[in-house]
Amino acid sequence: MATVECRGIRKVYGALEVMRDFDLNVDDHEFVVFLGPSGCGKSTMLRMIAGLEEISGGDLLIGGARMNDRDPGDRGIAMVFQNYALYPHMSVRENITFGLERAGIGKAAIEQRLAPVVDALGLGVYLSRKPTELSGGQQQRVAIARAMIKTPEVFLFDEPLSNLDAKLRGNLRVEIARLHRALKTTSIYVTHDQLEAMTLADRIVLMKDGRIEQMGTPEEIYQAPATLFAAGFIGTPNMNFLPLQMMDGVAGDALVRFQAPAGIRSGEVMVGIRPGSFRLSDDARAFRGIVERNEFHGETRLISLRNDLHEIDVAVPASCTPRVGEMLGLEVDVADLHIFDPVTGRRLN
Template structure:
């Protein structure tokens, strides 16, 4: 069993505190994704779990055992880095087998584990090639294979797809998801890409400035963001946030928001263009972007500033046109003065 728990975990470099007291449980077999902006501490936290960074304070437990002072090789984890770090003079097979040979694993066992790994990762036809003869996606699969053969209870991925082009990232994302389904091992994955987080995760941990802002399923973070930061970080384009000044009392009334609501959040695809007497918001179109299946409309709202709405691709709106917008109360998110989510009827 590989349940992983962080209890009050902190990390400091001198006077600079980077990780500021993290409490988190990752269940056995769960796919957990750390996501957040650059510098939020997600890679540092992963390296602390791996044993590549010392823990300044708090406790790390894996399988119920305290791991703070246990050597990385004895933690039952394997790490896949952003850089492939393959040996250029070794073939695919030799790269995957290298760690097993260092640990003096019997030859027959090495052969069995390598064969299982290359079959799982669809590298069967590439085993005698060298890294220079492989694509970026193939090299990353070799790096994952090297982790698999060690039979760890927990896999750690540090932005493994960052060096790949967009199409290959989608393909590799699918392969990692399928790998998790086959192996049924605990996986912790670091990314700054919210699409990777939303599509891969059972559980998302959203970090900012070394602290957790929200933990939950992808649906939780998208549909029930805990605060303004979560509301605007998850979702592309990001949620529109309106401060409910007196100029926006019509929006408060139309949305049925609690009286203590200070901010109203509406996602771009939740807006409806309606008639003037039904619209709570008037906006002037600046430009539109055609995406094939939809159009993004960039507009300005007097007293607020720019907003983005998503409309069907067939609906054309001329620059300079005034439009009137409404959103169903179920699609309006309420936040208080401090930016925390308020309970609504939705």
């Protein structure tokens, strides 16, 4: 197994710099997820680690050895792609073992490696079939098996579940997590799906515009987003953002009122509140608004309240059934507020 170190990695296409000052240490056995919107650079970074993209600046080390100029086959990595990239004329068995055969590994050794991989992914009954005879989820399991059988030091996953429907994504997400625990292989996984990131990652690397916006465990990034971008990207339903004015160290209106973070006496702040942080209240002093939307989400409902000050999304139990047009009151604890500088976007509390 191996560590992965990125030291000041840069990527330039002509005059366009798409990655800059990317610094990251991935520990042995760690499962790290690169998360972010399309175009943030997460797949580009993964491809540089794999050796499929040239590194414009900085150093990449795997297991302590510099890899910038090494061929992909010499890096001790295996990669699973978004498109399964299976050979349609080969059987499942042949697709899985083809790389080992090309490397000159004997048949007996290949069979010894094949059995546990096939068992782990439940592919035994499909070995004689062609990829066109398999579902999307089965094909992706074959692609994962092809990577596993190489016994790599580092697994790289480039949005491997994005072509699958929701149920298959959930099933394969569980399988990938189980395999990681069993194999204890260092893994880097790219996705734009925050649910995948939150459920799979030991640590999330949240990216924006070719740089790292925040790193941390899923709990750390969810509970204490470092920037407005992180707060808005992580969490479903989305966080509410309220612009409030500080006056003499106090900010507030009918919904929230709080003391300013240290060093701030006046000016505007942006306050973030997650929909699940609100409580419905009959108190006459509570924030009051008209219900404009009521969406049933299974165990919860998402309702929207509006008045002259704010429009607020609130997550409530499904048993709560307010009518559109009804007036409701809301309360929220100051401890549940996320306070940001609207200019720099940095967290203040």
